[in-house]
Amino acid sequence: MERSGSLxxxxxxxxxxxxxxxTIILLTIRNPRLLQEGYEVQxxxxxxxxxxxxxxxxFSGVDVGEVRMIDILPGTKAGEPTIELTxxxxxxxQLYQDDQVxxxxxxxxxxxxxxxxxxxxxxxxxxxxxxxIATKPVTxxxxxxQLSETLxxxxxxxxxxxxxxxxxxxxxxxKDQVEASLQQATPLISELExxxxxxxxxxxxxxxxxxxxVVFMNQAEGLIExxxxxGPFAVIGFGVLMGLLVVGSFV
Numbered sequence: 001m002e003r004s005g006s007l008x009x010x011x012x013x014x015x016x017x018x019x020x021x022x023t024i025i026l027l028t029i030r031n032p033r034l035l036q037e038g039y040e041v042q043x044x045x046x047x048x049x050x051x052x053x054x055x056x057x058x059f060s061g062v063d064v065g066e067v068r069m070i071d072i073l074p075g076t077k078a079g080e081p082t083i084e085l086t087x088x089x090x091x092x093x094q095l096y097q098d099d100q101v102x103x104x105x106x107x108x109x110x111x112x113x114x115x116x117x118x119x120x121x122x123x124x125x126x127x128x129x130x131x132x133i134a135t136k137p138v139t140x141x142x143x144x145x146q147l148s149e150t151l152x153x154x155x156x157x158x159x160x161x162x163x164x165x166x167x168x169x170x171x172x173x174x175k176d177q178v179e180a181s182l183q184q185a186t187p188l189i190s191e192l193e194x195x196x197x198x199x200x201x202x203x204x205x206x207x208x209x210x211x212x213x214v215v216f217m218n219q220a221e222g223l224i225e226x227x228x229x230x231g232p233f234a235v236i237g238f239g240v241l242m243g244l245l246v247v248g249s250f251v
Contacts, residue, residue, distance in 0.1 A: 036090060036091075037090070037091040038065060038088050038089055038090045038091050039088070039089065039091060040068065040086050040087065040088055040089075041086075041087045041088075041089055041095060041126070041132065042084055042085070042086055042087075042131045042132070043084070043085045043087055043101050043114070043131065043132045043133075043134050044073070044081035044083065044084050044085075044131055044132070044133055044134065045081050045083050045085065045101075045103075045133070045134035045135075046081050046082060046083065047083065048070050048083045048085065050103070050111075050112040051067060051070060051085070051103070051112055051114070052067070052070075053067055053068065053069065053070060054066055054067060055067040055111070055112060055113055055114060056113045056114070057087050057088075057089060057113065057114040057116065058104070058113055058114070058115050058116065059089075059093055059115075059116045059117075060116075060117060060118065061115075064089050064090050064093050064116075065087055065088045065089035065090060065093075066087070066088055067085055067086070067087055067088075067114060068086045068087065068088045069085070069086035070083065070084075070085055070086075071083070071084045071085075071086070072084075081133060081134070084131075085114070085134075087114060094125065095116070095125075095126040095132070096118075096119055096121075096122040096123070096124060096125055096126055097119070097124045097125075097126050097130065097132075098119030098120060098121050098122065098123075098124070099116055099117065099118060099119045099122070099126070099132060100116070100117040100118075100119060100135060101114065101115070101116050101117075101132050101133070101134040101135065102114075102115050102117070102134060102135040103115070103134070103135075114134075116132075
């Protein structure tokens with residue numbers, strides 16, 4: 001009897017431990033953050049429409065936690081947030097007082113989530129008793145109303161386009177006139193191109209003449225320099241020759 005009782009006790013303990021182990025595994029699979037360290041943050045906002053316990057929390061697009069509690073704040077004044085969310089975030093995430101909180105949407109008709117964005121300064125760390133104020137969300141009713149107004153404006157624009165008649169005849173006549181003017185201008189353009197070619201040839205001739213004139217001027221300058229250098233000797237020689245001729249005539 002003692003052995004059977006001891007065996008039953010061991011079997012029961014083994015079954016209990018197995019059930020606890022399986023329960024822990026199932027809870028971990030259902031909520032992977034069950035054994036992860038983290039802390040809670042309070043966020044206040046005007047509407048929690050579409051938010052549920054377990055709604056994911058993201059920081060700059062990275063999954064960092066979930067919504068743990070959704071409470072209604074009693075005795076709030078006009079203009080103050082009426083809903084308080086308790087968020088659980090991982091221990092590694094450091095939040096600051098100017099961090100921005102808003103409600104995001106996964107896709108056009110997807111589930112909602114809490115998005116935390118870094119603030120502009122991030123110089124004051126969020127203390128345990130401090131609360132973040134979320135940006136005022138846009139409700140489905142407001143989105144539906146805006147979409148309905150946009151569709152109505154689009155329909156009105158289509159009706160105006162259908163009713164607006166454009167007379168294309170004046171524009172077609174103007175097109176023909178422009179084409180005729182271009183055809184008349186084509187010979188003038190050809191003549192202008194020919195004249196331009198003649199002017200270029202004439203300019204080349206004048207350039208050649210100018211180069212020849214420069215060569216002639218250089219030669220003239222050389223001749224003048226020679227005259228300046230040998231001129232006195234030529235005058236003396238000419239004078240001696242004339243004197244000899246005079247003396248010869250008397251002899």
